[in-house]
Structure formats: structure tokens, C-alpha cells
Amino acid sequence: MSDARRALALAGQRLAEAGVPDPGRDARRLLAHVLGIAAERLSVEMPADLGDRAAAFDAAVTRRVAREPLSHITGSRLFWGRSFAVTADVLDPRPETEALVAHALEAPFARVLDLGTGSGCLLLTLLAERPQARGQGVDLSPAALAVAGRNRAALGLEDRAELTVSDWFGAVSGRFDLIVSNPPYITEAEMAGLSPEVLREPAMALSPGGDGLDSYRVIAAQAGAHLLPGGRLAVEIGWRQGAAVAALFAAAGLEQVAIHPDMDGRDRVVAARAPRGAGKDAKSA
Template sequence: MTQPLRAALDAARRRLAQGGIPDPAGDARWLLAHATGLARDRLALHLDDPLDPAAAEMLDRMLARRLTREPVSHLIGRRAFWGRDFRVTADVLDPRPETESLVAEALTGTADRILDLGTGSGCILLTLLAERPQATGLGVDLSAAALAVAAQNAVLLGLGDRAVFGPSDWWEAVTGQWDLVVSNPPYIAETEMAGLSPELGHEPRMALTPGGDGLDAYRAIAKGAAAHLAPGGRLLVEIGPTQGGAVAAMFSAAGLSRVRVLPDLDGRDRVIAAEKLRNPDIRA
């Protein structure tokens, strides 16, 4: 007998709770909404509707995958970031709320040419382009699969004419100078990997850790920053909450100025901001 959505939702919540999923009620709502094709905020209006057998089968498959700790974003194929939905797959790092701190800082200034190093899903670059209609940008990544996802997101957001994506090992294939360079590089130390949540095991390892002390990406970024920033240009990178001092020192040693460590909404160090002065004889 066909059950109503209300019963299916309660059963899904219980199944996830019994499997130790951290937010069983929230995840159950996301998965049921996706299986039925309903917007999550409209689900409550349809709880007395019958659950279609095809939707029930899809929900069952997604619940089984969620119990392996596969992220909900991978199951529904999208993740919200800065008020927009981005397509995500196992080939890209999930956009996360803490990265919005980098976007917020980037939007305090202007930039016509934006470079995103290690672009992944493209969420940082594409958000900035959406908020700055005059800007154009380049996103680079070592992963061809990630670049494909980023290009799809550009089309979905109507930004395909202002965003270009291509392969590069950090600065390797990058030419010219940029008004704004942004990056959320891999920064988790090798010794920290075993303590991460099981969900992160479904995300690309190369987007999470460079190995070693977790700082190799910042060393590479610092090495090429001065040459690739336009005079007056800014560099913004996301960091782990214990890395502020080390990364700030690297950027200062690379000749950048006005190096600052900025917090996220929880008060943890999250972003390093630096500049290339217009007049190199004036430092601050």
C-alpha cells in the first residue's frame, strides 16, 4: 500500500538516526524532497500526499548511500553557497559556509580580472562574477573532472561568457596580472586526515590535503603572487584556523603588503588577505 510522505519522512528519519547520521531529520527532509521533486521548503505542504513508488525506490537508494556517510550534496547533486545552488560531485570539494568569509572580504573591493587558483566547483569565482557584473575571471585546477563541473556551473548560472576554466598546477599555466587572486587550497595536514568526518572520505583527497604539514599550497601561491598580481591587486586565501601566522609570514616574505589574518563568523582565523602595493616604495 502506498504510504503518505509524512510516514516516509518519519521512517527515513528513524533509519538515519539508527545509523548514527548527525542530523537525521534534516537529511531525511532533503532526501525526500529530492526524491519527490519538491522544493524542501514546500515539503510540509505535501506531507499528506501519497509517495509515488518510483520516488519511494529512489529514496530508499539514497538512504542506503547516506548510511555509508556519502554527503547529502552528492546524493542530490547540489550545494547552496552565497544564496545560489552549485552542482557538486565526488570530483569537487563541497562549498562550505566558512568559505563565504573569503567571498565577503573579496566583495569589499573592486576587480575587473579575477583568478581562482584550485577552483574546484567554481563556487568562489562564479559567486564573485555574479556579484560583480563588470568582472571576468579564470579558474584553474589540476583536475579535469573538477574543471568540467565548474564549467557546468558557469552555464547554469548564466556566467559562461565571463568565466574561463583551464588546467594549471597553481601558477604554471597562468599568464598576465590580475586585480584579485582567490584560492581555497588544500590545507589539512597529513596527520589530521584520520580525524576528519567520514563524509570527507567521499571528497577528492587532492582538494583536502597536500600532505605533510598542509602548507605546500601556500608556499606555491606565495612564490608566484607578486609576479601575477597587478599593482594594487589583492590576494585572498582560505586557511585552517591554526595556520594564520605561518601563511601570513610567507606572504610578507614574498613581498606582499598589508597582510592581514581575518576571522570567520565563528571567530576562527579563516582568511589571509594581502596586497601588491601600487608604489613599492610605500609599505604598510
């Protein structure tokens, strides 16, 4: 069957039966991907007959029926208005993470560090928005950094973005006026309740186990040694973790600790500053 409109309707039905949220939207996005057009152009550019694209569309729908994330099938995800390459090796950039970008852009910065950079969406977006800035993204996964490297090249940021294999601050030197991170924060108990799509993403990028706070403990303990006096730290959090993460930052000697919401009004970002009168290190125990 190659009639495009009928194929689209049947695809939506298959996705609905598989329990895919918003099946009609995903069917349209998959068809647009196969046709090589923007999803919003589908209604005016969809051919009457899919021809040799019918098999590719059926294969894409079959992958989505198996609850493979849409971004893994299309190979990309929009974030802050830019397209980022996405694979199973990185966390899928999410709209709520844009709250962290928005906060980071509220003040100037010249040198930014992104801890657990994944696809590079945070680091590269910030550098694209601030053409005079330079930055470093670190990740424990070489496969994730390969994806970030593709995105760095696509955005023409090779000369301003350094990508390094590092276990948090392990391979980081120097100091920054901005450190950002979207670390793994899902608790061990919450992992079982995640959607099939999320569970296909790299586990190390989703959860540190336990209470979900281990990443913040490392960041709180070591950020002071890598921030310039008065430098900013901003991290994404799970919406119920604000008070706990804020307490960790305050206990580490960071100042002006504050919790900021996302567009849905949920706690999403915890931010702080290094003391302006700090010596070589902030308190880092």
C-alpha cells in the same frame, strides 16, 4: 511501504542509527529532493503516499546511511544564495568559504583569478556579484573543471569566466587585481580524523600532506608575478594556520597582510596586497 510520513520517520531513524549528524534534517532534504520540491515546502506539499517515488527515496536514504555526502546524492549545494552542481570530483562548497567571498567583495576588481577552482563556486559567485568583472579559474583536475563548466553555463557566465587545466600558476598568464583560493590545507595528521563524508571528497582538494602549508608556499612565492601593483590576494585557511600563512605572505614581499575571521569568529581568511610600487614581479623566492 509508501506512506510518506511513515517513510520519513523511518528514514530519520535509519540515519540516526548510522551516526549521521542531524538525521531528521537530512531525511527531509532527501525526501524533498526525490519529490522535486524545496525542502522548506515539504510540510505543505508532501503527498500522503509516495507511490512510485518510494523506491527512489529508499535508495537515497541507503546512500546517506553509507555516509555519502548529501550534496553528492542531491547533486547540488547552496553557496552564497546560488545552487551549484556538486559531484565526487569536487570539494563540497562550505558556509565558511563564504567569508572569503565576503572579503573579496569589499573592494572593486576587474579581473580575478581563482586557484584550485573545483566547482567554480568562488570564481562564479564573484563574477555573478560583479557583472563588469572577468576571471579565470584553474584546477589540476579536468573532472573538476567539467563540474565548474556546468555551473558556469547554469549561471550564464561563459563569456566572462575562463576555465583552464593548470598546476597552480603553470598555465596562467597576465596579471590580476584579485587572486583568490581555497587550497588544500588539512594536515596529514588531521586526515584520519575527518568524517566519512569528507573523506569521500577528492583527497587532492583536501590535503597537500605534511603540515598542510605547501599550497600557501606556492601561492606566496608566485602570486606577486601575477598581481597588478596594489592587487589583492585572499586565501581560505584552516583556523589554526593564520599566523603561519601570514608569515609566508610577508616573507614573499606582500604588504598589508591581515587575518580575517569567519562568522564563528575563527581565523578563516588571510589577505594581502602586492606592493603598489612593484616592478614586474614582487619578491617571489
